[in-house]
Amino acid sequence: MAEGLRERKKRQTRQHISDVATGLFMERGFEAVTIAEIAEAAEVSVNTVYNYFPAKEDLFVDREEEIIDRPSRLVRERAAGQSAARALMDQLRQDIRERHPYVGLSEGYDRFRQVIVESPTLMARLFAIQGKAVNQLGITLREEAGADPDDPRPEFIAHQLVGLQNAVLRSIIRGLAEGGGVDAVADDALRKVDVMESLLSDTVLNYAAKNTP
Numbered sequence: 001m002a003e004g005l006r007e008r009k010k011r012q013t014r015q016h017i018s019d020v021a022t023g024l025f026m027e028r029g030f031e032a033v034t035i036a037e038i039a040e041a042a043e044v045s046v047n048t049v050y051n052y053f054p055a056k057e058d059l060f061v062d063r064e065e066e067i068i069d070r071p072s073r074l075v076r077e078r079a080a081g082q083s084a085a086r087a088l089m090d091q092l093r094q095d096i097r098e099r100h101p102y103v104g105l106s107e108g109y110d111r112f113r114q115v116i117v118e119s120p121t122l123m124a125r126l127f128a129i130q131g132k133a134v135n136q137l138g139i140t141l142r143e144e145a146g147a148d149p150d151d152p153r154p155e156f157i158a159h160q161l162v163g164l165q166n167a168v169l170r171s172i173i174r175g176l177a178e179g180g181g182v183d184a185v186a187d188d189a190l191r192k193v194d195v196m197e198s199l200l201s202d203t204v205l206n207y208a209a210k211n212t213p
Contacts, residue, residue: 014052014062017042021059026111030060030119057125060115068132070102071162072140075208084141084208088161089197092168096189103189104172105182113173134162145208157204164196 020042024033035056039046053059061067071088078087092103099105104113116122134155141147141154168189175185197205 013044013048017044017049017052018059018062021053025060025115030057030115030122057121060122061125061129064129067129068136071133071137071158071165075137075140075144078210080210080212082210083206084144084157085161085200085205088165089193092165093190093193096168096172096186096193099182099186104169104176105186110176130162130166134158137162141208144210153203153207157207160200160204164193164200167196168192 017038021033021038024038024041035046035049038059039049042049049059053062058064074087074091075084078084082090094100095103096105101109116126135158138155138158141158142149142151145154147154171192172185172189175188176182180188
């Protein structure tokens with residue numbers, strides 16, 4: 001269905017507030033900026049800000065649902081014959097090669113990371129997002145594998161796969177913080193993905209392989 005005028009205006013207002021807030025956070029840090037200052041800079045009322053973003057951190061992580069669902073979506077959309085682990089690792093390698101923001105290799109990400117680590121509120125939210133991603137992936141793996149309700153493997157495998165991605169991201173962030181060039185850090189990250197893959201059991205690597213037509 002085509003987007004109506006009212007819906008488009010609401011979407012544009014939400015995006016405008018988010019963009020203004022992000023600019024302020026990047027300039028001054030998350031904790032130093034108030035909702036009132038964001039409202040003033042965006043030329044809206046404080047109530048309008050809260051209508052779109054119930055919590056201050058929602059302004060910084062306004063794509064939370066997309067982030068949480070991404071591992072599950074990649075598993076649901078995997079190719080015939082491909083396992084869940086292969087789908088996630090193939091995408092991780094592609095993200096690294098393409099210098100995607102998801103793996104922290106895009107321009108300006110260092111400042112974005114700094115804003116997060118300097119804010120206890122954002123760090124807590126980040127851990128919560130990661131936990132939700134694991135839970136959602138566990139549910140998806142159980143559905144895709146047709147596992148019994150009391151089978152612990154989907155949840156355990158979800159923890160391993162999301163943990164692998166987080167470990168690679170931390171490695172990238174650390175490499176850039178230590179002054180490594182983007183290309184060198186990316187090459188190192190790809191090597192570490194290969195190492196991590198070699199450490200996974202066949203059960204994990206082949207879990208929930210999608211049936212061929």
